[in-house]
Amino acid sequence: MVTLAVTLLRQNARRLALGFGVVALIAGCAAGDEAPVVVAPSSSSPTTAPPATTTTTLPPATTTTTAGPAPLVPGVHVDWAAIDPAGEAKAVVTPTGIVLPVVGLDGDRYVVTTPCAQQATVSGTPLTGANVVIDAGHGGDEPGAVGRVHGLTEKEVNLAIAEQTKQLLEEAGATVVLTRTADYRITLATRGALATALAPQAFVSIHHNAEPDGPWDGPGNETYYQIASPDSKRLAGLVWEEIHEAFAPFAVSWVADTDAGAKYRLASSGGDYYGILKRTAGVAAVLSEAAFISNPPEEELLLTDDFRHAEALAIARAVVRYLGTPDQGSGYTTPYDRTEPAGGGGGTSGCEDPALE
Numbered sequence: 001m002v003t004l005a006v007t008l009l010r011q012n013a014r015r016l017a018l019g020f021g022v023v024a025l026i027a028g029c030a031a032g033d034e035a036p037v038v039v040a041p042s043s044s045s046p047t048t049a050p051p052a053t054t055t056t057t058l059p060p061a062t063t064t065t066t067a068g069p070a071p072l073v074p075g076v077h078v079d080w081a082a083i084d085p086a087g088e089a090k091a092v093v094t095p096t097g098i099v100l101p102v103v104g105l106d107g108d109r110y111v112v113t114t115p116c117a118q119q120a121t122v123s124g125t126p127l128t129g130a131n132v133v134i135d136a137g138h139g140g141d142e143p144g145a146v147g148r149v150h151g152l153t154e155k156e157v158n159l160a161i162a163e164q165t166k167q168l169l170e171e172a173g174a175t176v177v178l179t180r181t182a183d184y185r186i187t188l189a190t191r192g193a194l195a196t197a198l199a200p201q202a203f204v205s206i207h208h209n210a211e212p213d214g215p216w217d218g219p220g221n222e223t224y225y226q227i228a229s230p231d232s233k234r235l236a237g238l239v240w241e242e243i244h245e246a247f248a249p250f251a252v253s254w255v256a257d258t259d260a261g262a263k264y265r266l267a268s269s270g271g272d273y274y275g276i277l278k279r280t281a282g283v284a285a286v287l288s289e290a291a292f293i294s295n296p297p298e299e300e301l302l303l304t305d306d307f308r309h310a311e312a313l314a315i316a317r318a319v320v321r322y323l324g325t326p327d328q329g330s331g332y333t334t335p336y337d338r339t340e341p342a343g344g345g346g347g348t349s350g351c352e353d354p355a356l357e
């Protein structure tokens, strides 16, 4: 009884908060299900270097400069797990750039699970593993949450930030695979199958939020972790902390849920509520809900290169700190009970696969 009463009080508080102006979007973003995976086929056509025609005498090296970009987190080194390029194909990049988990071989072709979770046989470039898998939420006819002023779709922002995060981590030496590489629908089942097949050291699902409780004095970013995984929890605290610090300098009218932070959501059965966190069990996975795309000032921010870069850099830095330090992150909070379903999606109903070849 006590629990029920508290729950009702919280629900009433939430309704009141919602009442003052933040209209809930229908498709809340947190569908744990959805988007396709695509690893941008790193067009590895080797460029033919021009023949060296001159022999230049180099001046004596006076400084020893370590080539390469500035580290994402100064002083932190990550030992990325070695990936054997000659190893078994865990996934494949099809000629149209779709990344699919491999379930078998058929001669010189791959038997795969398609974005719509069907079986198909395709040709393509094999992937034998990944250090990091980045998952851009939603896609195709599942746009996720939609901004109310510019109609900015979550699926578009999620992919743009996933691509930037991939690039930053690759510059830091990681092998990174995206679950979705373009604007197509992809089931939670296929996303999860990609993650478990590639067995990355970290998995981040990128989303943007809707349906806040109300205004907030600072960024209302949230990061969900797998309830049974201490590794997922630590990664979530780092993602939350990095995003919070990266967003704070942007002074806008933020919104949030009153329990914003690094947190979990339980299904009625007791396990993880979000499909993407359930289907990645065994991999340290988190679901990041960064800015609220449903909040006009934050939708404006999400249209800018500066803000997108800040978010991508924050996620990349969090992954580096997760793998290269014992840092615990911050923002851990106990979520209030939620009864309203997250925006659906991610299933196979009505799903149409993109062209695979």
Ligand SMILES: [Zn+2]
Pocket: 028, 029, 030, 031, 137, 138, 144, 145, 154, 207, 208
């Ligand atoms: Zn979403």
